[in-house]
Structure formats: structure tokens, C-alpha cells
Amino acid sequence: DGGITQSPKYLFRKEGQNVTLSCEQNLNHDAMYWYRQDPGQGLRLIYYSQIVNDFQKGDIAEGYSVSREKKESFPLTVTSAQKNPTAFYLCASSVQGSSGANVLTFGAGSRLTVL
């Protein structure tokens, strides 16, 4: 089945540590996205990538970094510079430039807790 796989599902880290969240898709989608979900805040865009080796900052990129070396992979690193990293992180993908543009397919999410 095609879809998006996020790992790990749950992650605990100590303050001051960087952590990388994995996102892999086998949908052959061009675009990939990272959103952060907090209670009562909805989904806020962290980073997105429309093509391999290119990515753009979203609304809340500070303290995060990404890479897009392969079409199917878009890992997110939560750095120690992120002031409030405890959250639920959602990865998504979509086709680009067609009538299906921006119909997002989401992964199951990764819940990060900073102790």
C-alpha cells in the first residue's frame, strides 16, 4: 500500500539534545511538508519541499532543520534551539501542479516529548 511512514511514533529527549524525525513516502509525490500540531493551535507549517534538494521555511521554522536528498524522504531535525519542542509532528506529501495539487496525504505522526 502506498503511504507515508513516520518514525518514531513516540520519542522522548532531554533538553539540549537534537532529535531527527523520519518521514518516508512511496507515493511518488513531489512535495513534502512538516506541520506541528498543538492542542488548540491547529497545524502550523514548519518546512516544505516542492522538489529534491530544495526546501522553504514555513511559519515556524526557527529551531528546526530539514533536508531533501531523495524524493521519498524528508527528515526533520528538532534542534536544541527550539524553545518549546514538545508537540505532535505531522509529515505530509502531495502532487504538484495538477488538479490534485495540494491534496495532502498525512502520516500517522510523531509525538515528541522533551523531559
Place this chain on the structure above:
Amino acid sequence: AQSVSQHNHHVILSEAASLELGCNYSYGGTVNLFWYVQYPGQHLQLLLKYFSGDPLVKGIKGFEAEFIKSKFSFNLRKPSVQWSDTAEYFCAVNADSGNTPLVFGKGTRLSVIA
């Protein structure tokens, strides 16, 4: 910049009651509009979308939404809710170019009680 407002944070309804969740957006150009749903413990999934044409769109599970351009609104409706509709609902918008990321509202939590 685009923004989306969902007026209700938490809605509690009895089974068989009618549902309407409000969504307003701010953007001057042509937009694509979406409703996504997140059932407890499940992935976010698309409920329905509007790109163009008939402003009344029908989605899965008996949901529908009406795009009213003059009001910048895209309210979600269902005539009769079921307990299984308990979920969080998100309205989203992006500019019609189709290559800009979706902007989401803060979500509305729906609780349906028997």
C-alpha cells in the same frame, strides 16, 4: 498572507442533531478550500475539497460544505451526526496556484453523545 478562522473550538451534539462548523478565510484571490478530519488515533484524512465549479461540495460520510465567496466562508455541514463523527475537524486553504502550502485553521473538536 492567508489565514483561516474556525469559530468553534469545541462542539457537543447529541446523535441525530444537525451540524454546522464555521470556517472563514482571508485571501483576496482565488482559493482552494479543504476540510480534513482527524478521528481519535487515526491519520488526518481529507473530508472534502473545493477547487472550482459548484460551490456546494459533497464529501465522505454524508458531509457537505458550501463555498460562499462573498462571505469568504466554507462551512461544513451534516444533517444528522452519528457517534462515529466524534473527531477534530480542520478547515484549510491555499491560493489557487496550487503550489503553495495549505494554511490550516485551529480546528474544531466535535463530540457526539448518545
